[in-house]
Each structure stands twice: as C-alpha cells, then as structure tokens.
Amino acid sequence: MAKFKVGCSPITSEIYAGRVTENGMWCQKHNVTDTAPSAVAQHLLQLDQCIEFDCKGKKYKLQVVEVK
Numbered sequence: 001m002a003k004f005k006v007g008c009s010p011i012t013s014e015i016y017a018g019r020v021t022e023n024g025m026w027c028q029k030h031n032v033t034d035t036a037p038s039a040v041a042q043h044l045l046q047l048d049q050c051i052e053f054d055c056k057g058k059k060y061k062l063q064v065v066e067v068k
Contacts, residue, residue, distance in 0.1 A: 004019055005026075006032070006036065014033045016029040040062070
C-alpha cells in the first residue's frame with residue numbers, strides 16, 4: 001500500500017503532496033506550492049504556535065506575524 005507524503009523538490013523548490021511507494025518513489029503527486037504555505041500559516045495561527053526545526057545543521061522557526 002502506498003503512503004501519503006508532502007515534500008519539497010530539491011530541484012524546482014515546488015511542494016508536492018501525494019502517494020509514494022514502499023521504496024519512496026512518487027506514484028501520484030500534486031503540486032501544492034500555492035496552497036501549502038497558507039495552510040501551514042492558518043494551522044499555526046489557529047493554534048497560536050510556532051514550529052522549530054533543523055535543516056542542514058541550522059535551526060529555524062516558523063511563526064505567523066500580523067502585518068499592519
């Protein structure tokens with residue numbers, strides 16, 4: 001059975017969501033580059049949270065800040 005995954009292409013920087021095979025190959029994918037960032041922002045805003053994560057040995061934080 002294929003698993004569901006969301007990932008960012010290292011070549012195009014586009015965000016994809018879809019199914020991957022057991023060995024990690026995409027078998028169905030949809031470009032969600034336009035909708036994924038706003039969905040994450042809405043999620044963080046509704047929960048009043050931020051997300052901290054590591055990438056390439058550096059630490060980052062995602063946070064929603066109101067623009068006035």
